[in-house]
Amino acid sequence: MFDRTFQRSACARRTTGVTLDHAAALYDWLAPVMTLGMETRLHRQVVAAMDLDRPMAVLDIGCGTGSLTRLIADAMPAGGGWTIGIDAAEKMIDVARRKAGSRSLQFEAALAEDLPYPPASFDRAVSTFFFHHLDVRLKTRAIAEIQRVLRPGGRAHILDVDIPTTRFGSFCAHAGYHLFRQPEIMENINGMLRLVIATSGFKDSWRIVSRHAGYLSLYELTVPSDKPEGVKS
Numbered sequence: 001m002f003d004r005t006f007q008r009s010a011c012a013r014r015t016t017g018v019t020l021d022h023a024a025a026l027y028d029w030l031a032p033v034m035t036l037g038m039e040t041r042l043h044r045q046v047v048a049a050m051d052l053d054r055p056m057a058v059l060d061i062g063c064g065t066g067s068l069t070r071l072i073a074d075a076m077p078a079g080g081g082w083t084i085g086i087d088a089a090e091k092m093i094d095v096a097r098r099k100a101g102s103r104s105l106q107f108e109a110a111l112a113e114d115l116p117y118p119p120a121s122f123d124r125a126v127s128t129f130f131f132h133h134l135d136v137r138l139k140t141r142a143i144a145e146i147q148r149v150l151r152p153g154g155r156a157h158i159l160d161v162d163i164p165t166t167r168f169g170s171f172c173a174h175a176g177y178h179l180f181r182q183p184e185i186m187e188n189i190n191g192m193l194r195l196v197i198a199t200s201g202f203k204d205s206w207r208i209v210s211r212h213a214g215y216l217s218l219y220e221l222t223v224p225s226d227k228p229e230g231v232k233s
């Protein structure tokens, strides 16, 4: 197996999140397998839920090699908007930049719990398969950061492991936990992501948009349109 602590890049060493420098070269092969072939279909469903009907500023958090980030940039109407992907693992960002080609995409090494952007910078924030890499303390900080960087009326979409609703879903979620030995996955299985969202600044403005494979939920969090710009949760 990989030595995850030894191979962490400088940015990744600043977080206790589970970072993936060690898997960057293989990630695009592993992700479809780990998601049972659902990766691209799920990414497309997330992009559809984001309502990118006008040029917008979009932040993809924990973007990995940028597969979702590129789909977002492609879905945006021509003539404006910008899409940034951030990840703590600098090797993931290197791969994402190489794959971006000439598209108007930006990738930066940064931490979800300490986003390097001013308040009210984005119309949309998104994360897929990311929150099960953070413990409950970091989940809480990352959600607060999302609220801070979204504009009034802005929305966040989060797709991640949640409380399983089927036997198959329970099997998949627990298999992931045992395979990666990641307590953060068990937190999600036990409903901690949901609890963090429900007790955050979004507590009156979140919903589950859809459920997938019996263990994944797509959440939508909305900043009220009348929120004064940059207000912290």
Ligand SMILES: C[S@@+](CC[C@H](N)C(=O)[O-])C[C@H]1O[C@@H](n2cnc3c(N)ncnc32)[C@H](O)[C@@H]1O
Pocket (backbone or CB within 6 Å): 015, 016, 017, 018, 019, 020, 021, 031, 061, 062, 063, 064, 065, 066, 067, 068, 086, 087, 088, 089, 092, 110, 111, 112, 113, 127, 128, 129, 130, 133, 134
């Ligand atoms: C499973 S990957 C998900 C990648 C991509 N979103 C996707 O849908 O395939 C989770 C990513 O979160 C990153 N990560 C972990 N902790 C982080 C943190 N505190 N801030 C930003 N990224 C982090 C990891 O390095 C990894 O690339």
